[in-house]
Amino acid sequence: MDATTRSRALLLAPALFILTVAASGPLLIVFVYSFLTPGDYGGVVWDFSTQAWFNVIAERDFFTEELGWADAHLAVFWRSIKLSLLTALLSFLVGFPTAYFIATRPRRSRDMWMLLIMIPFWTNLLIRTFAIMELIRNEGTINTVLIAMGLVTAPVQMLYTEFSLLVGMTYVYLPLMILPIYASMERFDFRLVEAGYDLYASRWQVLRRIIFPLVKPGVIAGSILVFVPCLGAYVTPRVLGGGKQIMLGNLIELQFGQLRNWPLGAALSLTLLVIVMVALLIYVRAAGGEEARHG
Amino acid sequence: MIRTMTTASALALLAGAASAEGSLNIYNWGNYTSPEMIEKFEAEYDVDVTVTDYDSNDTALAKLKAGGHGFDIVVPSGNYVPIFIAEGLLMKSNPNEMENFSNMDPRWVDVEFDPGREYTVPWQWGTVGVSVNTAVYDGDINTAAVIFDPPEELKGKINVLPEMNDVMGMAIHYLGGEQCTGDREVLRQVRDKLVEAKPNWLSMGYSTIERLANEDIAASINWNGASMRARIDNDDIAFGYPQTGFSIWMDNAAIISDAQNVENAKLFLNFIMEPENAAMLSNFARYANGIQGSQEFMDETMAQAPEINTPEELADAGYISKNCPPEVQKIYSQIWTELTK
Numbered sequence: 346m347d348a349t350t351r352s353r354a355l356l357l358a359p360a361l362f363i364l365t366v367a368a369s370g371p372l373l374i375v376f377v378y379s380f381l382t383p384g385d386y387g388g389v390v391w392d393f394s395t396q397a398w399f400n401v402i403a404e405r406d407f408f409t410e411e412l413g414w415a416d417a418h419l420a421v422f423w424r425s426i427k428l429s430l431l432t433a434l435l436s437f438l439v440g441f442p443t444a445y446f447i448a449t450r451p452r453r454s455r456d457m458w459m460l461l462i463m464i465p466f467w468t469n470l471l472i473r474t475f476a477i478m479e480l481i482r483n484e485g486t487i488n489t490v491l492i493a494m495g496l497v498t499a500p501v502q503m504l505y506t507e508f509s510l511l512v513g514m515t516y517v518y519l520p521l522m523i524l525p526i527y528a529s530m531e532r533f534d535f536r537l538v539e540a541g542y543d544l545y546a547s548r549w550q551v552l553r554r555i556i557f558p559l560v561k562p563g564v565i566a567g568s569i570l571v572f573v574p575c576l577g578a579y580v581t582p583r584v585l586g587g588g589k590q591i592m593l594g595n596l597i598e599l600q601f602g603q604l605r606n607w608p609l610g611a612a613l614s615l616t617l618l619v620i621v622m623v624a625l626l627i628y629v630r631a632a633g634g635e636e637a638r639h640g
Numbered sequence: 641m642i643r644t645m646t647t648a649s650a651l652a653l654l655a656g657a658a659s660a661e662g663s664l665n666i667y668n669w670g671n672y673t674s675p676e677m678i679e680k681f682e683a684e685y686d687v688d689v690t691v692t693d694y695d696s697n698d699t700a701l702a703k704l705k706a707g708g709h710g711f712d713i714v715v716p717s718g719n720y721v722p723i724f725i726a727e728g729l730l731m732k733s734n735p736n737e738m739e740n741f742s743n744m745d746p747r748w749v750d751v752e753f754d755p756g757r758e759y760t761v762p763w764q765w766g767t768v769g770v771s772v773n774t775a776v777y778d779g780d781i782n783t784a785a786v787i788f789d790p791p792e793e794l795k796g797k798i799n800v801l802p803e804m805n806d807v808m809g810m811a812i813h814y815l816g817g818e819q820c821t822g823d824r825e826v827l828r829q830v831r832d833k834l835v836e837a838k839p840n841w842l843s844m845g846y847s848t849i850e851r852l853a854n855e856d857i858a859a860s861i862n863w864n865g866a867s868m869r870a871r872i873d874n875d876d877i878a879f880g881y882p883q884t885g886f887s888i889w890m891d892n893a894a895i896i897s898d899a900q901n902v903e904n905a906k907l908f909l910n911f912i913m914e915p916e917n918a919a920m921l922s923n924f925a926r927y928a929n930g931i932q933g934s935q936e937f938m939d940e941t942m943a944q945a946p947e948i949n950t951p952e953e954l955a956d957a958g959y960i961s962k963n964c965p966p967e968v969q970k971i972y973s974q975i976w977t978e979l980t981k
Contacts, residue, residue, distance in 0.1 A: 385966040386723045387698060388705070407971045408828040417981035483856055502796075505843045587843030588802050591980055599980070602698050603804045604973040 372618075379611035387605045397608035401616055418596070418613070425593040426620070428507065429575035432514040433522075433568045439515065440522035440567060445556075447523075448530035459527070466520045474584045477513045478504060481585075505587030513585040514575050521574075522567035529563030530556075569628045573621050593617050663688040664904040667703075667711035669891065670695060672764075674924035677917055684911075687904050704729045704896060712899035713908060715763050718890045719805070719963040721753040731895040733906060735761045740913035748890065748930035752960065760892035761909045762930030764865075764921060767950065767958060768806045768887045770880045771852055771862040771870060781880030782954060784814040786859050788837045795840045797858035799851065802844045804976045806887060807834075807861060809961065813885030820964035822971070831975045838979060852877050865926040868947040879947040881954040887961040890930065 379397050381389040404415045447458040465473060480486050483500040491497045503509050533556065541551040557564075579594035586592070591599075593613065600610030666673065670693035678689050692711065694700045697720040703709055705727060716724050724730050735741060736749075736757045744762065754760045772781040777793045785791075788811060790798055800807060809819045811834055817826040848860045853873035862870075867879040893912060895905045911917055918929040919937030928948050935943055942948060950958065964972065 386727065387702065404974065407974055408824050408831075417977040420981045484854055502842075588845050588980065589838070589841065589843055596977075599977070602696065604976065605698075605969070606973065 375611045375614055379608050379615055381608050383606045383608050385605075387601075387607065389607050394608065397606070397612040400609050401612050421591060421593060421596045422616075422620075424507075424590065425576055425578075428510055428514065428592065429572045429578075431511055432518065432575045433571045435511060435515045436519050436522035436571045437564065437568065440519055440526055441564070444523050444526035444530055444563075447527055448533065449535070455531075462520050462523055470517060470580055471584075473517055474513055474581055477509075477516055478585060481509055481512065504585065505589060507586075507590055509585040510582055510590060510592075513581045514578060517581060518571045518574060521570040525563040525566040525570065526560060527563070529560035533559055565628055565631055569624060572624055576620060576624075577617060662686075662901055662904050663690065664713065664901050664908060665689075665711045666691045666713045666715075666908075667694060667700060667709070667896075668713070668715045669693065672715070672891075672925050674920045676924070677912075677920035680917065680920070681908060681911055685904065685907055687901075687907075701727070701729075707898075709896075710900065711896055712901045712905040713893055714896055715891050715893050717961075718751065718753040718892060719961045721760055721892060721894070722963060724894070725754075725759060729897055730759045731897045731899060731902070732758050733895045733902075733909065734758055735909050735913070738906070738910045738913065740910050743913050743915055743918075743931050743933060745930045745932050751890070752962065754892070760894040761913055763891040763893050763912070764925050764927035764929055765888065765890035766864045766927040766948075767881065768801075768803075768810065768861065768863060768889065768961075769867070769882060771848065771860050771867040771877055772880060773852065773855060773858040773874075773876050774878050775876040776855075776858040781878055782883050783880065784810050784882040784884060786880065787841075787861055788814055788833055790837070790840050790859070794859045796842055798841045799848060799857045799860035800841050800844045801846065801848070801861045801863075802980070804972060805961065805964070808972050808975070809887050809959075810861060810882060810885070813959075814882065816884075819885075819887065819959060820962055820968055822965075822968045824971075827971055827975065831978060834975065834979050844980065849873075863927075864947040868926055868945050871947070872941070881950060881957060883954065883957050885957050885959055888958045889961045 378389055380393055380395065382392040382394045382396070384390050400415060401418060402415055403412060405412050443462070447455055447462075450458060478485070481503040482488070483502065483504065485504075487503070488497075488500040491501065492499075503512075537555050537559075538551055541555050546554065576592075577594045578592055579598065582590060582592040582595055586595075588595075597610050597613045597617070600606045600613065664687050666689060668691060673691050678691065681687065682689055694703065697717050700714055700716060701720065701723065704711070704714065704724075714724070714729075721730075741757070744757070748762050748765075749757055751757075770781060770784065770786050772786055772794070774781070776797065777786070777791055779791060786794060787798060787800065808830065811830045812819060812821055812826060815826060815829050815833060817823060817830070821827070842857055848857070848862050849866050849870045851857045852860060852862075852867075852870035855874070862879070864879055867877065871877040871879070893909060895902060895909065899905050912921065913931055915931050915933035916937045918931035919934040922929050922934065922942055923939050926942070926948075
């Protein structure tokens, strides 16, 4: 081994260390734990078992002894996926016009607008979640105003519903949607829009046929960036869902805490990982196909 | 002998380089340790005390099992004490031979989780009952029906603590069983009852004091001390003891098996069995302690509180919370997952 090779190897070492030990190591532990037997008081017993994986989707009813689907788990999976998709959609509906607005401002004021988007993002997640709670609780700002204006007589129950989860997660992850869309739009040549109008395209046609196809990679990236953390959301469902609308993150926490079933918790975590990977594959497919068409 | 002593004092010098006479590291539930009492202990014995918080028995258990924590005292709940002992985490420090042991209420000496008190000393104890806003519902509140078969007035305004053992225990007793029962017929009824009651609940969360006082919720499964704090802010909040059975818990201070400051830890256990000091704990945390004679040092509000002093006619319905066997725990987990999904 000559000197250059050695120094190259040394320079690579930190990256390799991070990739093997810090990234794969913990994952490997989670993987191994998912095949062990739960200890009586938490922790694991080193006996091989596939019970945890089995229990992710199926369980034996304690009363009828019948084997059936693990309804509770499937319900939580479904809620997590549904709410994450809806959050991505809602963030898109709000984020796309916002990004368009910022991208069409004069160059100098754009940074100021971006800063305004980023400032809430620097605030602690818990604080932002509690701020939303203060707005939508029964004695909160929105209900107080609605009642004072005489629009409703009793407070509207918004907190502790799936609606509150959607609002909370959209608010929290919106910047992750705006940023990539804005990045695409900034590079977008707005003369194309003028050309479209010159050729008698309607505003809808310009948006759908010219702007949208060109910023689509940003939209897809934003959707993934919002969708993935939503799937594993823990704080928002806990604070705004009131413990009645739990999501995957809460279900996993339950296994490591009160229910003392670490292997099941590990298996559920890996299931979450698989869902995320499927979502990323779809993204790569969609983005890749796009590139091919333009190339 | 002399050599051991010099080694020991050299070690003590090294360990206590930055501190006064010595130090003591307490690992306890958050917002649960009277700062006033700690100052008194520090002054009396010239010991530096550090308090570190945890939020659940499971957290404390996991941390101590992992090792390398540096704590001397931990305060597990009674139902967790046997687990901590079985895991070898507690030192058999024999508090029953300490000077102030005679102050301990005999009721709390021969407890199932530590018979004769060889490991632990009472910290605080309380009950799990129901808090109800009596302006919203003025019927009988000494029943778990306000949660499981709620009257029309309370529907949609109920909170349930997300504590599996407390909720399961209350529901099992409500339907005529005993805590930790493995009777499948009873448990099936419990599951059906819980699932049926859930749509009437607004939330399953830990924060009850503020929400009861603000009237965001009108009823909740609750700890007695928390209920009292809500009542201080809102006169309408009352605490009910379910006649079918309510659980009694006790948190207990114990020395950790690999504690560094054993002598100071022993001084501390003896210290909190002194009525005046136990009263300081109660005045801060708002729960009863297990020390006789501490009543006269307590605040007026504490000594009179209906939440702290269980009415005589209901006292028999109380049962001391146990840790259920793993096979039963598994069924409870299934029901709990079904309930919280």
